[in-house]
Amino acid sequence: MIQNVLAAASFAAAVHATHRRKGAAQEPYINHPLEVAQILAEHGAPEPAILAALLHDTVEDSSDDPEPVTLEALSARFGAEVASIVAEVSDDKSLPKEMRKALQVKLAPKKSEGAKLVKLADKISNLRAIMIAPPASWDHARRVEYVGWAGLVAAGLRGANPSLEALFDTTYREAMAALARETA
DSSP, X not given: OHHHHHHHHHHHHHHTTTOBOSBTTOOBTTHHHHHXXXXXXXXXXXXXXXXXXXXXXXXXXXXXXXXXXXXXXXXXXHOHHHHHHHHHHOOOTTSOHHHHHHHHHHHGGGXXXXXXXXXXXXXXXXXXXXXXXXXXTOOHHHHHHHHHHHHHHHHTTTTSOHHHXXXXXXXXXXXXXXXXXXXX
16 A cells, blocks of 8 residues: 555656645645545545545646646556546536536535545645635635535535544634634
């Protein structure tokens, strides 16, 4: 397992080498998939979900690269199950943002167990980032909207891992409380 995890982490790091998070700290983007994978590992997720967590943004984030990452390439290198999970959690960037967000809510209950795990851990990581270092361009209302939307997506992801769901619930409450304190 460790060899596969390190191979996926190395692959993701190469894809995200020049990418930065949107937050004020502009941390290296690779920190995000590493955190998502760590959350899953801490909650007993199976190896394919952990590998998919490391790779979950590689297809979306490489679309403008000279050699974009494809699901076929991920399947050949990391297996069909991993590529399938990545496909399920990836957005179709050709669609408008609001449509992509609506589809995440609508399709969440229909996802495989592995995709539910990755998507839930991804939302946990994103909520943490919003609390610690939100994008500079996101005002209070935009952050509140994101947290609320993440809650809608997470509602459809229930049933795959109770301890991961409990962590989401705690993180969600902390994010909402932090946002409420900003207006007090």
